[in-house]
């Protein structure tokens with residue numbers, strides 16, 4: 001039993017929910033955050049059967065007040081975090097996501113700003129709010145769930161807003177990794193590949209469980225020299 005203190009954003013479904021299950025199975029203490037506890041039925045059921053090892057908190061990563069409330073709540077219950085999975089994200093048009101992305105020629109500023117707000121700016125605001133707790137953690141790590149679509153070098157035509165939001169996410173967290181304030185916490189940018197979740201859809205080739213196991217192993221193996229790296233779920237470097 002490892003007894004690490006782990007916070008996961010976007011834990012109501014998909015990769016986030018599977019991270020919750022796997023960390024619980026490893027004996028970790030998990031704080032799972034979701035936008036709406038009422039709608040997160042699978043997570044609530046898991047919380048009932050897991051007792052004190054799983055704590056569910058409300059957190060909308062696009063809402064500064066919600067981030068601040070969640071940080072206060074986690075501070076009061078945990079005091080420190082050893083691992084933060086910044087996983088919450090939206091892909092325009094995927095199930096459960098209000099934002100659509102129109103083709104070029106019909107793009108709107110509102111859609112673009114919403115995707116950037118949740119996927120990039122909101123994620124860094126989460127990192128900032130929980131940073132003091134991470135710096136008090138044991139061997140602390142910030143695992144940021146990015147996407148291959150965030151690669152500028154390997155871009156052969158990606159969805160405009162989603163790709164740009166993940167490239168911005170990468171830039172923001174790589175800056176954090178090498179900022180003096182980022183010392184002491186290993187910051188990793190992770191690409192899950194095309195994974196079978198609501199977002200990935202039914203044609204996704206990579207099953208959820210091994211992808212999440214792979215992501216966890218990549219994080220487990222990482223040391224200080226890896227901070228700022230952009231890695232896929234098998235541990236291979238992804239071009240920025």
Ligand SMILES: NC(=O)c1ccc[n+]([C@@H]2O[C@H](COP(=O)([O-])OP(=O)(O)OC[C@H]3O[C@@H](n4cnc5c(N)ncnc54)[C@H](OP(=O)(O)O)[C@@H]3O)[C@@H](O)[C@H]2O)c1
Pocket residue numbers: 009010011012013014015016034035036059060061062087088089090091094095096097118145146147148191192193194195196197198199200201204
């Ligand atoms: N699946 C893939 O193929 C794939 C590929 C590359 C990268 N990713 C990335 O992996 C991460 C997880 O994706 P997934 O496939 O698990 O997607 P998913 O099944 O659509 O789940 C997305 C999660 O993010 C949460 N979320 C959305 N907006 C939020 C907000 N404003 N505040 C807090 N939580 C919010 C959702 O909560 P609600 O239930 O409340 O909507 C849900 O828990 C995302 O960052 C995604 O970009 C996925």
